[in-house]
Amino acid sequence: MVNQKTLLDLAKKHGTPLFVVDHDELRRNYATFKKHFPRVQAYYAVKVNSDPAIVETFYKLGGSFDVASMQEFHTVYQFIKKLSAKARQDFIWDKIIYANPIKPIETLHELDRYRPLVTYDNVEEVKKIAKHAPHAGLCLRLQVPNTGSMVELSSKFGSPPGEAVDLIQAAHDHGLVVEGVSFHVGSQCTNPENYVQALHLSANIFNEAKLRGFTLKLLDIGGGFPAAYDASVPKFASLAKKINHEIDRLFPADIEILAEPGRFLVASAGTSVCKIIGKAVRNGKLGYYVDDGVYHTYSGVIFDHCTYHLQSFKRGAKQLCAVFGPTCDALDTISLAEHLPDLDIGDYLFSENIGAYSAASSTHFNGFPPAKVVHVNR
Ligand SMILES: Cc1ncc(COP(=O)(O)O)c(C=O)c1O
Secondary structure, eight states: OOOHHHHHHHHHHHOSSEEEEEHHHHHHHHHHHHHHOTTEEEEEEGGGOOOHHHHHHHHHTTOEEEESSHHHHHHHHTTTTTSOHHHHHHHHHHHEEEOOSSOOHHHHHHHHTTOOEEEEOSHHHHHHHHHHOTTOEEEEEEOOOOTTOSBOOTTTSOBOGGGHHHHHHHHHHTTOOEEEEEEOOOBSOOOHHHHHHHHHHHHHHHHHHHHTTOOOOEEEOOSOOOOOOSTTSOOHHHHHHHHHHHHHHHSOTTSEEEEOOOHHHHGGGEEEEEEEEEEEEETTEEEEEESOOTTTGGGHHHHSOOOOOOEESSOSOEEEEEEEOSSSOTTOEEEEEEEEEOOOTTOEEEESSOOSSSGGGOOOGGGOOOOEEEEEOO
16 A cells, blocks of 8 residues: 555645555455465456556456446457457457446447457346347346345346246347356455355356256356455455355366456555645534545445545544535535544545545536546556
8 A cells, every 4th residue: 555655745746636546556456366266267347446547457467357338348448459350359258248237229239249248137138139239148147145245236136046047048049148147246245155155046057057958157256355444354365265165166167267356456556635625613523624525536435335534644632523525515524433633724634445436436526526546556
């Protein structure tokens, strides 16, 4: 992580709000993932932070990519467009998954020429894909338990396990090929049982599909790998050990295993720096007003159900205070319970572990643009 002196120097040089991305940390996280999941091909979930510089770093490491839209597809495509047509097509097939189960018809039209792997989870999508992207390969997204995960996804996506093989059959009947099964246990999943249950459900579907004449080749275990936001988060090594044990027990070595890690790869690589622009006592509590907020880098407070702590560069006796963003909306409250010293207007605050789902969902609300992004150790 970037040290405090560097952060302060960068804030003084570039102004605030500032979003600092440490590429050494991206590389460390990727290496940690690969070390603990040697059998798994890691597809970086671009939605978590689609900054091309971040995509480039994972590209240079040999990473693969999970994209959710045509825009994200093109962000990755920029790095492969100079390859030969064959190498480019191999890259798309081997290293990109379009993992949004619901795709607009226009997107399918555009995707078809690239012949990518795409996910689906319902029969209407099968009909759409058969008509508009018949050259795509399919991966069936399964509904799995998301119990205790910070961000729940299973209420919106995934075929109920009982309907899965019928959906494989439906794809086949429409002339499509289902390559495998995917799931997502929910983001920031601190409950390893979600993975264990999802792997069991998937193995049952592999077996049932085989009985019905369909041989599945790949399993995509999705994202959910937790960032170490605090000491309560299970150790990555022990989570990986448990998952690997189940994978090896349930899936023969010739089954390809994919994952779509996002948060785990980028959360700790992002640090934000903001400046105190106002100070007032509200409801008996000191409130600091800063130049970044929940419509900007701290958007994860709303969309990601995440809390971020603000830290001061200055020392001193701490007191309970609130920290508000710069817009005219009271929702723009970063925290009602931070412990900070007595600070002045113009002083800086920073938050660590804010790389995931933060800058990605920043807006221009109230005319305030997103934080400036600075890349270090690129
Ligand atoms: C399909 C899909 N894959 C991967 C991810 C990334 O998940 P995470 O950041 O929890 O690793 C998401 C997040 O929403 C997702 O929807």
